[in-house]
Amino acid sequence: MTFKEIQELVKLINKSNLTEFKIKDGEFELAIRTNKYEKRKTQQQAAPSNPAPAQQAPIIQMPPVQTPYPAAPPSSSAAPQAKPQPEPEVESPREEKKEDRSKYVEVRSPIVGTFYRSSSPEKPPYVKVGDTIEVGQVVCIVEAMKLFNEIESEIGGKIVKVMVEDAQPVEYDQVLFLVEPA
């Protein structure tokens, strides 16, 4: 789907009475919720007979190796008034669970593919926990359809954690490394 087509779609949905819209075409997925969705949610939660908010989350079928999909916005019920918005919200495809990672920065995968820690099985890994890396340093390979991409770090610092096992599939924007900034 092109950007223009998405724009058109957003306009169309905005004019419609839809609360929620999903489309899936091969690997491509798009989910849109309008401000009507927030209103409906608030109304439902106001009704006493309603079950726990979590159960109102729309049922989302997740294909095997696709971009993980966030469940319904977790805390919108806490803020009783959803901000009225002129445009529908296009959901960002992921919202990582934040533990106490506040002091760390993340190196994320720019593409979908297979994560490799070294250039070949007999070679040592590009980086390991405790290593200090510089901006622009190659930290791993993400292979996609036999295209081997060496990934350069956008940040400098010390590797605190390697988040993915060698030779495992990774999603777009998945966290690969936790780095303590220099």
Next chain:
Amino acid sequence: MRKKNTLFVGKVFHEFLTLPSTNLYAQELLSKSKPSEGTVISAVHQTAGRGQIGSSWETEAGLNITLSVIFYPRFLPVYRQFSLTQAVALSVRDLVARYTEKPVKVKWPNDIYIGNGKVAGVLIQTTLGQKGFRNCIVGVGVNVNQQSFSPLLPNPTSLYLETGVSHSLPLLREAYFQALEHRYLQLKNGRWQAIGEEYRQYLYGRGERVLFERPDGERFSGTIKGVNASGQLLVLHDDGEEAFHMKQVKMVGAPG
């Protein structure tokens, strides 16, 4: 020596008698200097050529083409990377198709087949930075004059075996530089769609029923429909259409 029929591919040409891997040499070159776009590293004998990670590419000295070309595809959006794979695969197909009347196809994602035999392979490496692709090394191996192969290889072939004719490697290389430059410029001009359509046209097994195997060993028969924008193979089977990443499916039989 060489006639210059290209704008930039092959203008700088490094040839070695023996090299572990032309891609590795290109990587070293990139780490130490700024080679000009289209720089070629060629080896008469490549001793540690690579296919995918963990698999090797066998080549007999002086009989085949083994070379790597350096590019800077900064224009290429990261999400369009499969177009690069397609353009390079088509460039090798273009070359091979010049020398045989037999059907020359691209086996997903980027092996080149004459009939049911693999005649050429591609290995592309890139460096992906903050602003997208910084550089890319296109490694190409074409079996040209080799007459016998290790029995360990599943289905190798060469131009010689298919046509009964030996070919001059320098001339073939020159022809390849032209083919690659043409496809690269097509990519640079944003002609993803044309590239994608041609790739689909020459996709090995497309429209035919093939036996596949999943990583868990389950086998199923399906029809290859094509690929999607991210390069997944689209297969129509009894439960509908399914898109596969590379490690999610294996073709276990020849199409037909």
